[in-house]
Amino acid sequence: MQPKTVLLLRHLIIALSVSAIVFCLVFFLPGRYGYDGLSDAFFVTGAMMVGAAGLLAVGRAGTFDVLAYGMKRLVEQFTKKDDPEYKTAGDYSLAKQKKRKSLKFPYYIYLGLGAIFLILGIVFLLLWNNSIH
Secondary structure: OOHHHHHHHHHHHHHHHHHHHHHHHHHHOOOOOOHHHHHHHHHHHHHHHHHHHHHHHHHHOOOOHHHHHHHHHHHHHOOOOOOOOOOOHHHHHHHHHHHHHHOOOOHHHHHHHHHHHHHHHHHHHHHHHHOOO
């Protein structure tokens, strides 16, 4: 298989596994096995997936580079490293941007799966509201 296909399959398996774990926790722990339980489980799982994809997108856009550089410099102060790896925060940010361009992240897998779960959560909410309970 091509490396890009393997990367996409790996992300799909990770997204499905995390979604399944969160869904099972939210659905089975409260013990509500009706439409309301399904609605809650699908909605929480979908919101988590969309939120995680959003945070990853913001992080990979370089929003937290200066904070990461500051923490790296703080750790270097307590080690015996005389020469810092990056002289300025700008150098650190440019190096990270280069690395991000070479390693693309498939957000659409997480966004698509999260959107499907959100839609299913809304469908089960509508079913629960229209049923006799």
